[in-house]
Amino acid sequence: MNLSTTPSLRLSTLLHSPPIAPGNPCSFWSVSETSPHLHVRDGGACVWRQPVEQSSDAIWSIGGIKEGLHLWEVTWEADQRGSHALIGVSTRKSPRQVSGYTALVGGDSMSWGWELSSNQRWHKGKEAGRYPAGAEHPMDIPACVVVAVDADTGTLGYVVEGCYLGVAFTDLPKGEELFLAVSCVWGGASIHLRYLGGISRDPPALMSLCSLSINQTLGRSRASLTNRLPLPPVLQHLLQEHQWPVNTSN
Template identity: 60%
Template structure:
Protein backbone atom coordinates (compact mmCIF):
# COMPACT_ATOMS: atom_id res chain seq x y z
CA UNK A 1 0.00 0.00 0.00
CA UNK A 2 2.83 2.39 0.85
CA UNK A 3 4.65 1.47 -2.34
CA UNK A 4 1.49 1.99 -4.39
CA UNK A 5 0.85 5.39 -2.78
CA UNK A 6 4.42 6.49 -3.41
CA UNK A 7 4.12 5.43 -7.03
CA UNK A 8 0.95 7.50 -7.48
CA UNK A 9 2.66 10.59 -6.08
CA UNK A 10 5.69 9.95 -8.30
CA UNK A 11 3.44 9.53 -11.34
CA UNK A 12 1.70 12.84 -10.62
CA UNK A 13 5.02 14.66 -10.28
CA UNK A 14 6.25 13.22 -13.58
CA UNK A 15 3.01 14.31 -15.23
CA UNK A 16 3.48 17.86 -13.92
CA UNK A 17 7.06 17.94 -15.20
CA UNK A 18 6.04 16.68 -18.63
CA UNK A 19 3.20 19.17 -18.82
CA UNK A 20 5.54 21.99 -17.80
CA UNK A 21 8.09 20.99 -20.43
CA UNK A 22 5.37 20.81 -23.08
CA UNK A 23 3.97 24.19 -22.02
CA UNK A 24 7.43 25.74 -22.06
CA UNK A 25 8.10 24.36 -25.54
CA UNK A 26 4.71 25.58 -26.75
CA UNK A 27 5.30 29.08 -25.39
CA UNK A 28 8.81 29.21 -26.86
CA UNK A 29 7.41 28.33 -30.29
CA UNK A 30 4.57 30.81 -29.79
CA UNK A 31 6.95 33.63 -28.84
CA UNK A 32 9.27 32.75 -31.73
CA UNK A 33 6.36 32.99 -34.17
CA UNK A 34 5.44 36.43 -32.91
CA UNK A 35 2.67 35.64 -30.46
CA UNK A 36 -1.00 34.92 -31.04
CA UNK A 37 -2.54 35.19 -34.45
CA UNK A 38 -5.65 37.33 -34.44
CA UNK A 39 -8.60 36.00 -36.42
CA UNK A 40 -10.52 39.15 -37.35
CA UNK A 41 -13.99 38.20 -38.51
CA UNK A 42 -14.97 41.84 -38.75
CA UNK A 43 -14.80 43.63 -42.08
CA UNK A 44 -13.59 46.77 -40.38
CA UNK A 45 -11.50 49.04 -42.54
CA UNK A 46 -8.94 49.11 -39.73
CA UNK A 47 -8.15 45.38 -39.90
CA UNK A 48 -5.78 45.81 -42.84
CA UNK A 49 -3.70 48.23 -40.77
CA UNK A 50 -3.55 46.02 -37.68
CA UNK A 51 -0.08 45.14 -36.39
CA UNK A 52 0.98 42.41 -33.98
CA UNK A 53 1.05 43.87 -30.46
CA UNK A 54 4.11 43.34 -28.22
CA UNK A 55 3.79 40.33 -25.93
CA UNK A 56 2.99 42.39 -22.83
CA UNK A 57 0.25 44.25 -24.67
CA UNK A 58 -1.12 41.05 -26.20
CA UNK A 59 -1.51 39.60 -22.71
CA UNK A 60 -3.08 42.82 -21.43
CA UNK A 61 -5.58 42.98 -24.30
CA UNK A 62 -6.65 39.45 -23.35
CA UNK A 63 -6.96 40.25 -19.66
CA UNK A 64 -10.38 40.75 -18.02
CA UNK A 65 -11.01 44.35 -16.92
CA UNK A 66 -10.64 45.62 -13.41
CA UNK A 67 -13.78 46.03 -11.32
CA UNK A 68 -15.99 49.07 -12.02
CA UNK A 69 -15.39 52.07 -9.81
CA UNK A 70 -11.63 52.17 -10.26
CA UNK A 71 -10.37 55.76 -9.72
CA UNK A 72 -8.67 55.64 -13.12
CA UNK A 73 -12.13 55.28 -14.71
CA UNK A 74 -13.09 58.83 -13.79
CA UNK A 75 -12.72 62.18 -15.48
CA UNK A 76 -11.18 64.90 -13.34
CA UNK A 77 -13.81 67.16 -11.73
CA UNK A 78 -11.32 70.03 -11.50
CA UNK A 79 -9.05 69.78 -14.56
CA UNK A 80 -11.55 70.56 -17.29
CA UNK A 81 -13.09 73.43 -19.23
CA UNK A 82 -15.92 75.35 -17.59
CA UNK A 83 -18.09 74.25 -20.53
CA UNK A 84 -17.73 70.60 -19.48
CA UNK A 85 -19.48 68.83 -16.64
CA UNK A 86 -18.61 65.48 -15.10
CA UNK A 87 -21.47 63.21 -14.00
CA UNK A 88 -21.67 62.12 -10.32
CA UNK A 89 -20.02 58.74 -10.99
CA UNK A 90 -17.14 60.45 -12.76
CA UNK A 91 -17.20 58.16 -15.78
CA UNK A 92 -18.98 60.49 -18.21
CA UNK A 93 -18.36 64.10 -19.21
CA UNK A 94 -20.87 66.29 -21.07
CA UNK A 95 -20.28 69.45 -23.04
CA UNK A 96 -22.65 72.42 -22.82
CA UNK A 97 -24.34 73.67 -25.99
CA UNK A 98 -22.11 76.70 -26.45
CA UNK A 99 -20.57 78.05 -29.65
CA UNK A 100 -17.10 79.22 -30.59
CA UNK A 101 -15.31 77.32 -27.86
CA UNK A 102 -12.93 74.35 -27.73
CA UNK A 103 -13.03 72.39 -24.49
CA UNK A 104 -10.88 69.67 -22.93
CA UNK A 105 -10.80 67.36 -19.92
CA UNK A 106 -8.29 64.87 -18.60
CA UNK A 107 -8.61 61.80 -16.44
CA UNK A 108 -8.68 62.08 -12.68
CA UNK A 109 -5.76 59.64 -12.28
CA UNK A 110 -2.89 59.13 -14.68
CA UNK A 111 0.20 56.99 -14.72
CA UNK A 112 3.96 57.52 -14.71
CA UNK A 113 4.95 53.85 -14.95
CA UNK A 114 3.66 50.62 -16.47
CA UNK A 115 1.47 49.69 -19.43
CA UNK A 116 -2.19 50.73 -19.24
CA UNK A 117 -5.36 50.59 -21.34
CA UNK A 118 -8.34 52.95 -21.17
CA UNK A 119 -11.61 52.57 -23.05
CA UNK A 120 -13.25 55.71 -24.43
CA UNK A 121 -16.82 55.70 -25.73
CA UNK A 122 -17.63 58.68 -27.92
CA UNK A 123 -20.41 58.51 -30.51
CA UNK A 124 -19.40 59.49 -34.02
CA UNK A 125 -22.48 61.69 -34.32
CA UNK A 126 -21.28 63.73 -31.32
CA UNK A 127 -17.84 64.69 -32.57
CA UNK A 128 -17.90 67.14 -35.42
CA UNK A 129 -14.57 68.82 -36.14
CA UNK A 130 -11.60 69.01 -33.76
CA UNK A 131 -12.49 65.84 -31.87
CA UNK A 132 -9.21 64.71 -30.30
CA UNK A 133 -8.35 61.75 -28.13
CA UNK A 134 -4.98 61.16 -26.48
CA UNK A 135 -2.99 61.91 -23.36
CA UNK A 136 -1.73 64.98 -21.54
CA UNK A 137 0.33 66.03 -18.57
CA UNK A 138 -1.26 68.13 -15.83
CA UNK A 139 -0.28 71.31 -17.69
CA UNK A 140 -2.42 70.82 -20.79
CA UNK A 141 -4.56 73.72 -22.08
CA UNK A 142 -8.22 73.04 -21.24
CA UNK A 143 -10.15 75.79 -23.04
CA UNK A 144 -9.72 78.12 -26.01
CA UNK A 145 -11.92 80.50 -27.97
CA UNK A 146 -13.06 79.36 -31.40
CA UNK A 147 -12.67 75.89 -32.83
CA UNK A 148 -9.15 74.59 -32.52
CA UNK A 149 -6.97 71.66 -31.47
CA UNK A 150 -6.44 71.40 -27.70
CA UNK A 151 -5.20 67.85 -27.05
CA UNK A 152 -2.08 67.98 -29.17
CA UNK A 153 -2.22 71.73 -29.44
CA UNK A 154 0.67 72.31 -27.03
CA UNK A 155 3.87 70.61 -25.88
CA UNK A 156 2.08 68.96 -22.94
CA UNK A 157 -0.39 66.84 -24.92
CA UNK A 158 -0.56 64.30 -27.74
CA UNK A 159 -3.79 63.68 -29.65
CA UNK A 160 -5.39 61.79 -32.52
CA UNK A 161 -7.99 63.84 -34.40
CA UNK A 162 -10.78 61.33 -34.99
CA UNK A 163 -12.48 63.31 -37.75
CA UNK A 164 -9.35 63.56 -39.93
CA UNK A 165 -7.12 60.71 -38.61
CA UNK A 166 -4.38 63.34 -38.08
CA UNK A 167 -1.88 63.13 -35.21
CA UNK A 168 -1.19 66.34 -33.28
CA UNK A 169 1.52 67.44 -30.85
CA UNK A 170 2.96 70.81 -29.89
CA UNK A 171 0.44 72.55 -32.12
CA UNK A 172 1.71 70.76 -35.23
CA UNK A 173 -0.10 68.27 -37.41
CA UNK A 174 1.84 65.06 -37.92
CA UNK A 175 1.23 62.03 -40.07
CA UNK A 176 -2.05 60.28 -40.67
CA UNK A 177 -2.79 57.41 -38.32
CA UNK A 178 -2.89 54.50 -38.80
CA UNK A 179 0.01 54.17 -41.20
CA UNK A 180 0.14 51.88 -44.19
CA UNK A 181 -1.18 54.15 -46.90
CA UNK A 182 -4.85 54.41 -46.02
CA UNK A 183 -6.85 55.99 -48.81
CA UNK A 184 -9.07 58.72 -47.49
CA UNK A 185 -10.22 59.25 -43.93
CA UNK A 186 -11.23 56.17 -41.97
CA UNK A 187 -14.40 56.43 -39.93
CA UNK A 188 -13.45 55.81 -36.30
CA UNK A 189 -16.18 53.90 -34.41
CA UNK A 190 -17.66 54.86 -31.06
CA UNK A 191 -15.29 52.68 -29.02
CA UNK A 192 -11.54 53.31 -28.97
CA UNK A 193 -8.90 51.90 -26.62
CA UNK A 194 -6.03 54.17 -25.57
CA UNK A 195 -2.79 52.27 -24.92
CA UNK A 196 -0.19 54.10 -22.81
CA UNK A 197 3.23 52.55 -22.17
CA UNK A 198 4.72 54.99 -19.69
CA UNK A 199 7.92 52.94 -19.38
CA UNK A 200 8.59 52.97 -23.12
CA UNK A 201 7.14 56.46 -23.59
CA UNK A 202 4.63 55.44 -26.29
CA UNK A 203 0.96 55.96 -27.10
CA UNK A 204 -1.14 53.80 -29.40
CA UNK A 205 -4.75 52.93 -30.12
CA UNK A 206 -6.94 49.87 -30.62
CA UNK A 207 -9.94 50.14 -32.95
CA UNK A 208 -12.31 47.27 -33.78
CA UNK A 209 -10.01 44.91 -31.84
CA UNK A 210 -7.13 45.94 -34.13
CA UNK A 211 -3.96 47.31 -32.57
CA UNK A 212 -2.86 50.09 -34.92
CA UNK A 213 0.71 50.40 -33.66
CA UNK A 214 2.57 53.25 -31.99
CA UNK A 215 1.12 56.66 -32.76
CA UNK A 216 3.50 58.68 -30.60
CA UNK A 217 6.83 57.88 -29.04
CA UNK A 218 9.31 59.76 -26.86
CA UNK A 219 6.63 60.76 -24.39
CA UNK A 220 8.25 62.20 -21.23
CA UNK A 221 9.27 59.32 -18.98
CA UNK A 222 8.57 59.82 -15.31
CA UNK A 223 5.85 62.39 -16.00
CA UNK A 224 2.28 61.50 -15.06
CA UNK A 225 0.22 61.01 -18.21
CA UNK A 226 -3.58 61.25 -18.23
CA UNK A 227 -6.13 60.13 -20.82
CA UNK A 228 -7.61 63.29 -22.31
CA UNK A 229 -10.11 64.53 -24.90
CA UNK A 230 -11.05 67.85 -26.45
CA UNK A 231 -14.22 68.62 -28.38
CA UNK A 232 -16.40 71.36 -29.86
CA UNK A 233 -19.73 69.53 -30.29
CA UNK A 234 -22.55 70.89 -28.15
CA UNK A 235 -24.16 68.17 -26.07
CA UNK A 236 -21.39 65.64 -26.65
CA UNK A 237 -21.06 62.92 -24.01
CA UNK A 238 -17.78 61.03 -23.60
CA UNK A 239 -17.33 58.02 -21.32
CA UNK A 240 -14.08 56.78 -19.81
CA UNK A 241 -13.26 53.40 -18.33
CA UNK A 242 -9.95 51.99 -17.16
CA UNK A 243 -9.61 48.39 -18.34
CA UNK A 244 -6.32 47.07 -16.99
CA UNK A 245 -2.59 47.60 -16.61
CA UNK A 246 0.66 45.90 -15.68
CA UNK A 247 4.15 46.71 -14.51
CA UNK A 248 7.20 46.34 -16.71
CA UNK A 249 7.83 42.88 -15.26
CA UNK A 250 7.39 39.91 -17.63
CA UNK A 251 3.82 38.55 -17.83
CA UNK A 252 2.93 35.63 -15.57
CA UNK A 253 3.12 32.12 -16.98
CA UNK A 254 -0.62 31.68 -16.36
CA UNK A 255 -1.42 34.75 -18.47
CA UNK A 256 0.85 33.58 -21.30
CA UNK A 257 -0.65 30.11 -21.18
CA UNK A 258 -4.19 31.50 -21.24
CA UNK A 259 -3.38 33.70 -24.22
CA UNK A 260 -1.71 30.83 -26.07
CA UNK A 261 -4.64 28.45 -25.57
CA UNK A 262 -7.25 31.09 -26.44
CA UNK A 263 -5.28 31.98 -29.55
CA UNK A 264 -5.19 28.34 -30.61
CA UNK A 265 -8.96 28.11 -30.09
CA UNK A 266 -9.60 31.29 -32.04
CA UNK A 267 -10.25 33.72 -29.22
CA UNK A 268 -12.55 32.46 -26.48
CA UNK A 269 -13.07 29.32 -28.55
CA UNK A 270 -16.33 27.54 -29.26
CA UNK A 271 -17.71 26.22 -25.99
CA UNK A 272 -18.26 22.83 -27.59
CA UNK A 273 -14.52 22.35 -27.93
CA UNK A 274 -14.03 22.64 -24.19
CA UNK A 275 -16.66 20.25 -22.89
CA UNK A 276 -13.92 17.94 -21.67
CA UNK A 277 -11.97 20.77 -20.01
CA UNK A 278 -12.40 21.24 -16.24
CA UNK A 279 -14.94 23.93 -15.37
CA UNK A 280 -12.36 26.11 -13.59
CA UNK A 281 -10.19 26.13 -16.70
CA UNK A 282 -13.23 26.88 -18.87
CA UNK A 283 -13.98 29.96 -16.76
CA UNK A 284 -10.38 31.11 -17.10
CA UNK A 285 -10.38 30.69 -20.88
CA UNK A 286 -13.82 32.15 -21.51
CA UNK A 287 -13.42 35.17 -19.25
CA UNK A 288 -12.98 38.24 -21.46
CA UNK A 289 -13.53 41.99 -21.33
CA UNK A 290 -15.48 42.43 -24.55
CA UNK A 291 -18.41 44.76 -24.16
CA UNK A 292 -20.89 42.21 -25.52
CA UNK A 293 -20.08 39.68 -22.80
CA UNK A 294 -20.19 42.28 -20.05
CA UNK A 295 -23.76 43.24 -20.87
Protein backbone atom coordinates in the same frame (compact mmCIF):
# COMPACT_ATOMS: atom_id res chain seq x y z
CA MET B 1 -9.80 45.93 -40.07
CA ASN B 2 -6.86 45.30 -42.42
CA LEU B 3 -4.62 47.99 -40.92
CA SER B 4 -4.15 46.14 -37.64
CA THR B 5 -0.68 45.59 -36.17
CA THR B 6 0.57 42.73 -34.02
CA PRO B 7 0.77 44.05 -30.44
CA SER B 8 3.65 43.34 -28.09
CA LEU B 9 3.44 40.42 -25.68
CA ARG B 10 2.69 42.76 -22.77
CA LEU B 11 -0.08 44.48 -24.65
CA SER B 12 -1.52 41.20 -25.93
CA THR B 13 -1.63 39.87 -22.39
CA LEU B 14 -3.38 42.99 -21.09
CA LEU B 15 -5.87 43.06 -23.98
CA HIS B 16 -6.83 39.47 -23.22
CA SER B 17 -7.20 40.02 -19.50
CA PRO B 18 -10.69 40.63 -18.06
CA PRO B 19 -11.34 44.35 -17.51
CA ILE B 20 -11.46 45.52 -13.92
CA ALA B 21 -14.71 46.55 -12.24
CA PRO B 22 -16.35 49.69 -13.75
CA GLY B 23 -16.33 51.55 -10.41
CA ASN B 24 -12.54 51.87 -10.27
CA PRO B 25 -11.52 55.51 -9.58
CA CYS B 26 -9.35 55.51 -12.72
CA SER B 27 -12.59 55.22 -14.72
CA PHE B 28 -13.70 58.73 -13.76
CA TRP B 29 -13.19 62.12 -15.32
CA SER B 30 -11.62 64.79 -13.14
CA VAL B 31 -13.91 67.56 -11.88
CA SER B 32 -10.91 69.85 -11.34
CA GLU B 33 -8.73 69.17 -14.41
CA THR B 34 -11.33 70.31 -16.92
CA SER B 35 -12.65 73.19 -19.00
CA PRO B 36 -15.45 75.25 -17.39
CA HIS B 37 -17.63 74.28 -20.37
CA LEU B 38 -17.44 70.57 -19.53
CA HIS B 39 -19.57 69.00 -16.80
CA VAL B 40 -18.90 65.62 -15.20
CA ARG B 41 -21.95 63.37 -14.84
CA ASP B 42 -22.94 59.80 -13.92
CA GLY B 43 -20.70 59.75 -10.86
CA GLY B 44 -17.67 60.72 -12.93
CA ALA B 45 -17.95 58.23 -15.80
CA CYS B 46 -19.38 60.73 -18.31
CA VAL B 47 -18.54 64.27 -19.33
CA TRP B 48 -20.99 66.57 -21.15
CA ARG B 49 -20.09 69.69 -23.11
CA GLN B 50 -22.19 72.83 -22.96
CA PRO B 51 -23.52 74.15 -26.30
CA VAL B 52 -21.14 77.12 -26.38
CA GLU B 53 -19.54 78.56 -29.51
CA GLN B 54 -15.94 79.39 -30.38
CA SER B 55 -14.36 77.29 -27.67
CA SER B 56 -12.21 74.17 -27.58
CA ASP B 57 -12.50 72.25 -24.32
CA ALA B 58 -10.49 69.44 -22.73
CA ILE B 59 -10.75 67.18 -19.71
CA TRP B 60 -8.43 64.67 -18.07
CA SER B 61 -8.97 61.43 -16.22
CA ILE B 62 -8.62 61.26 -12.45
CA GLY B 63 -5.10 60.32 -11.47
CA GLY B 64 -2.15 60.13 -13.80
CA ILE B 65 0.37 57.38 -14.50
CA LYS B 66 4.15 57.44 -14.40
CA GLU B 67 4.86 53.77 -15.05
CA GLY B 68 3.26 50.63 -16.42
CA LEU B 69 1.07 49.84 -19.41
CA HIS B 70 -2.56 50.96 -19.10
CA LEU B 71 -5.79 50.72 -21.09
CA TRP B 72 -8.77 53.08 -21.12
CA GLU B 73 -11.95 52.75 -23.15
CA VAL B 74 -13.48 55.98 -24.43
CA THR B 75 -17.04 55.84 -25.79
CA TRP B 76 -17.89 58.80 -27.99
CA GLU B 77 -20.69 58.54 -30.53
CA ALA B 78 -19.73 59.62 -34.06
CA ASP B 79 -22.66 62.02 -34.40
CA GLN B 80 -21.46 63.94 -31.32
CA ARG B 81 -17.92 64.67 -32.48
CA GLY B 82 -17.88 67.30 -35.19
CA SER B 83 -14.45 68.69 -35.99
CA HIS B 84 -11.48 68.61 -33.62
CA ALA B 85 -12.57 65.52 -31.65
CA LEU B 86 -9.35 64.24 -30.11
CA ILE B 87 -8.40 61.41 -27.78
CA GLY B 88 -4.92 61.11 -26.29
CA VAL B 89 -2.80 61.92 -23.27
CA SER B 90 -1.67 65.10 -21.58
CA THR B 91 0.50 66.35 -18.74
CA ARG B 92 -0.50 68.96 -16.15
CA LYS B 93 1.24 71.62 -18.22
CA SER B 94 -1.32 71.61 -21.06
CA PRO B 95 -4.30 73.99 -21.30
CA ARG B 96 -7.85 72.75 -20.80
CA GLN B 97 -9.67 75.54 -22.67
CA VAL B 98 -8.84 77.97 -25.48
CA SER B 99 -10.92 80.28 -27.65
CA GLY B 100 -11.84 79.17 -31.16
CA TYR B 101 -11.90 75.71 -32.66
CA THR B 102 -8.61 73.83 -32.55
CA ALA B 103 -6.96 70.52 -31.73
CA LEU B 104 -6.50 71.13 -28.01
CA VAL B 105 -5.15 67.68 -27.07
CA GLY B 106 -2.01 67.71 -29.18
CA GLY B 107 -2.04 71.48 -29.40
CA ASP B 108 1.15 71.91 -27.39
CA SER B 109 4.42 70.08 -26.67
CA MET B 110 3.03 68.28 -23.60
CA SER B 111 -0.01 66.59 -25.13
CA TRP B 112 -0.55 64.01 -27.86
CA GLY B 113 -3.88 63.43 -29.60
CA TRP B 114 -5.62 61.50 -32.39
CA GLU B 115 -8.36 63.36 -34.26
CA LEU B 116 -11.16 60.88 -34.90
CA SER B 117 -12.70 62.46 -38.01
CA SER B 118 -9.55 63.20 -40.02
CA ASN B 119 -7.47 60.40 -38.39
CA GLN B 120 -4.63 62.92 -38.03
CA ARG B 121 -2.15 62.73 -35.17
CA TRP B 122 -1.53 66.01 -33.37
CA HIS B 123 1.47 67.16 -31.32
CA LYS B 124 3.04 70.58 -30.72
CA GLY B 125 0.04 72.18 -32.44
CA LYS B 126 0.84 70.49 -35.76
CA GLU B 127 -0.46 67.56 -37.75
CA ALA B 128 1.96 64.66 -37.36
CA GLY B 129 0.59 62.40 -40.08
CA ARG B 130 -2.42 60.17 -40.52
CA TYR B 131 -2.92 57.22 -38.20
CA PRO B 132 -2.90 54.28 -38.62
CA ALA B 133 0.10 54.21 -40.90
CA GLY B 134 -0.75 53.10 -44.41
CA ALA B 135 -4.29 54.45 -44.39
CA GLU B 136 -4.89 56.32 -47.67
CA HIS B 137 -8.18 57.83 -46.53
CA PRO B 138 -9.72 58.58 -43.13
CA MET B 139 -11.53 55.63 -41.56
CA ASP B 140 -14.91 55.78 -39.89
CA ILE B 141 -14.02 55.32 -36.24
CA PRO B 142 -16.71 53.57 -34.15
CA ALA B 143 -18.01 54.81 -30.83
CA CYS B 144 -15.59 52.80 -28.66
CA VAL B 145 -11.86 53.44 -28.81
CA VAL B 146 -9.36 51.76 -26.49
CA VAL B 147 -6.29 53.84 -25.64
CA ALA B 148 -3.05 52.02 -24.79
CA VAL B 149 -0.55 54.14 -22.84
CA ASP B 150 2.84 52.61 -22.04
CA ALA B 151 4.60 54.94 -19.61
CA ASP B 152 7.62 52.63 -19.48
CA THR B 153 8.39 52.86 -23.19
CA GLY B 154 6.81 56.29 -23.72
CA THR B 155 4.41 55.10 -26.39
CA LEU B 156 0.74 55.65 -27.17
CA GLY B 157 -1.49 53.53 -29.41
CA TYR B 158 -5.14 52.77 -30.08
CA VAL B 159 -7.35 49.69 -30.43
CA VAL B 160 -10.50 49.80 -32.57
CA GLU B 161 -12.97 46.91 -32.88
CA GLY B 162 -10.46 44.55 -31.29
CA CYS B 163 -7.65 45.52 -33.70
CA TYR B 164 -4.49 47.21 -32.49
CA LEU B 165 -3.61 49.98 -34.95
CA GLY B 166 0.03 50.26 -33.89
CA VAL B 167 2.08 52.89 -32.09
CA ALA B 168 0.83 56.41 -32.79
CA PHE B 169 3.38 58.33 -30.69
CA THR B 170 6.79 57.40 -29.33
CA ASP B 171 7.91 60.59 -27.61
CA LEU B 172 5.90 60.56 -24.39
CA PRO B 173 8.13 61.86 -21.57
CA LYS B 174 9.19 59.19 -19.09
CA GLY B 175 8.75 60.13 -15.44
CA GLU B 176 6.07 62.73 -16.21
CA GLU B 177 2.56 62.15 -14.91
CA LEU B 178 0.36 61.35 -17.90
CA PHE B 179 -3.44 61.67 -18.00
CA LEU B 180 -5.95 60.22 -20.42
CA ALA B 181 -7.41 63.30 -22.15
CA VAL B 182 -10.07 64.29 -24.69
CA SER B 183 -10.90 67.61 -26.29
CA CYS B 184 -14.00 68.60 -28.23
CA VAL B 185 -15.96 71.48 -29.74
CA TRP B 186 -19.36 69.84 -30.24
CA GLY B 187 -22.15 71.24 -28.08
CA GLY B 188 -24.06 68.54 -26.24
CA ALA B 189 -21.42 65.85 -26.72
CA SER B 190 -21.34 63.11 -24.07
CA ILE B 191 -18.08 61.17 -23.64
CA HIS B 192 -17.84 58.11 -21.42
CA LEU B 193 -14.69 56.73 -19.82
CA ARG B 194 -13.76 53.34 -18.42
CA TYR B 195 -10.39 52.17 -17.13
CA LEU B 196 -9.79 48.59 -18.26
CA GLY B 197 -6.62 47.77 -16.33
CA GLY B 198 -2.86 47.95 -16.31
CA ILE B 199 0.29 45.89 -15.83
CA SER B 200 3.80 46.67 -14.64
CA ARG B 201 6.98 46.17 -16.62
CA ASP B 202 7.46 42.79 -14.88
CA PRO B 203 6.97 39.66 -17.03
CA PRO B 204 3.31 38.60 -17.36
CA ALA B 205 2.01 35.83 -15.10
CA LEU B 206 2.41 32.30 -16.48
CA MET B 207 -1.34 31.67 -16.25
CA SER B 208 -2.04 34.73 -18.36
CA LEU B 209 0.51 33.64 -20.95
CA CYS B 210 -1.05 30.17 -21.10
CA SER B 211 -4.54 31.51 -21.72
CA LEU B 212 -3.19 33.93 -24.32
CA SER B 213 -1.39 31.11 -26.14
CA ILE B 214 -4.50 28.91 -26.20
CA ASN B 215 -6.70 31.71 -27.50
CA GLN B 216 -4.21 32.69 -30.18
CA THR B 217 -3.96 29.05 -31.29
CA LEU B 218 -7.73 28.74 -31.54
CA GLY B 219 -8.10 32.08 -33.32
CA ARG B 220 -11.02 34.48 -33.25
CA SER B 221 -13.30 32.30 -35.37
CA ARG B 222 -13.14 29.51 -32.77
CA ALA B 223 -13.03 31.65 -29.61
CA SER B 224 -16.37 30.25 -28.42
CA LEU B 225 -15.15 26.64 -28.53
CA THR B 226 -12.89 26.74 -25.47
CA ASN B 227 -15.48 24.80 -23.45
CA ARG B 228 -14.88 21.81 -25.73
CA LEU B 229 -11.21 21.54 -24.85
CA PRO B 230 -10.19 18.64 -22.57
CA LEU B 231 -9.16 20.94 -19.71
CA PRO B 232 -9.91 21.03 -15.97
CA PRO B 233 -12.78 23.30 -14.84
CA VAL B 234 -10.34 25.84 -13.37
CA LEU B 235 -8.67 26.33 -16.75
CA GLN B 236 -12.03 26.42 -18.51
CA HIS B 237 -13.11 29.26 -16.23
CA LEU B 238 -9.85 31.10 -16.87
CA LEU B 239 -10.27 30.86 -20.63
CA GLN B 240 -13.81 32.18 -20.42
CA GLU B 241 -12.48 35.24 -18.58
CA HIS B 242 -9.69 35.69 -21.16
CA GLN B 243 -11.65 35.30 -24.38
CA TRP B 244 -10.38 36.42 -27.76
CA PRO B 245 -11.06 39.15 -28.64
CA VAL B 246 -11.80 40.93 -25.38
CA ASN B 247 -15.20 42.59 -25.50
CA THR B 248 -14.87 45.70 -23.33
CA SER B 249 -18.21 47.23 -24.21
CA ASN B 250 -20.32 45.09 -21.85
